[in-house]
Amino acid sequence: MKIERLTGHSLEPLKHLVEEVWRRPRSEAYYRWRYGEAPGLLTLVALEGARCVSTISAFQKQYRDGDAELACLEPFDWYTLPEMRATGVGLRLMKSLMNSGPPLVGIGGSTLTRQMLPRLGFRTVAQATQFVLPLSGAYILRDRGWPALAKNAARIVLDAAAAVWFRPARRPFMARLEFTRVAQLDAELAKIDGGTGFRSVPDPAFHEWLAKGSAVARTGDYVTVAIARRGETLGWALARLYRARGLLYGVILDLRLKRQDAELGEAAVRGVSRVLAGCGADSVRAYSTCATLSAAYRAAGFRAAEKLPAMVRSRQREVALGSVALSGVADFAFLTVHDFPAERAATAAAAPDPGLRGRMVRPSSVAAGLRDDR
Secondary structure, three states: OEEEEOOHHHHHHHHHHHHHHOOOOOOHHHHHHHHHHOOOEEEEEEEEOOEEEEEEEEEEEEEEEOOEEEEEEEEEEEEEOHHHHHHOHHHHHHHHHHOOOOOEEEEOOOHHHHHHHHHHOOEEEEEEEEEEEEOOHHHHOOOOOOOHHHHHHHHHHHHHHHHHHOOOOOOHHHOOEEEEEEOOOOHHHHOOOOOOOEEEOOOHHHHHHHHHHHHHOOOOEEEEEEEEEOOEEEEEEEEEEEEEOOEEEEEEEEEEEOOOOHHHHHHHHHHHHHHHHHOOOOEEEEEEOOHHHHHHHHHOOOEEEEEEEEEEEOOOOOOOOOOOOOOEOOOOOOOOOOOOOHHHHHHHHOOOOHHHHOOOOOOOOEOOEOOOOO
């Protein structure tokens, strides 16, 4: 068994694994975008002869811990063929990342993953709460097995109710705030990194790469919103809109503000949610480990759903959370709700919503997901 970094030679075996396991595009443009153009991407593969039997990827990101910067890895797409899991090859891939030096930062994962990671030295540093804001009757009724006529009638009623009850309203303190869609994160906006705690450094190149995925990977549309008042930029948000199961999902992937202020936080959440609602989103979702932002989501009408552990594994230093959320957008930034291993297709098809169960959803304002099976 050979473990190596992905090269042009090992890309073909990896393609066979990816196409066997995940429902993703198969074009050369997609593979070039996903594995060749992604900034700071590290991908490891395990080869048994000419066959790829396991893989893991990680984005190399800069984080700030107080005023100090350190390089971290955000692992995702960790998968091993079922017949090879007893060999421990998936663990060898993860240990290769661990031995590479930088701290590893991740959230959630399968039940087995969450049981295993503490034994590998991962430490839970926070709990990430998922927040959900329903915006349409179709979303509220998505899992009801009602007759079509009854469902359509209920949808009309719930659409009206959602518009009044859930749709984020403007508040007086929002009157002077401006929420402007911009082409993408630029260097000036990136200077607003969210506070003094442990957080990733905003990277315009990463955002530019994500935007390219809309065309080649069918990842949906990315919405960057600048938040300002009287000419002063107060923050920005990155969101994603994508279709799945006939619904348009909105996801707030990242939200950075100049200061940790309850009123500004609520106004920002409401304003960005209004932008997504104006785009036709049936729901808006977000994750947060930040107390201020979590309170803002609740005040804006979001419902708290599941919680997932945010974990850090570091040989270099203790990593402690400060006043802001972990803020990475590696995994759920471009994977879809239906993008799960084929072996889980039968059970997932019967599930209410794979995204809401945490299997596929990855953070807004949290680090990237450690997901899939060893």
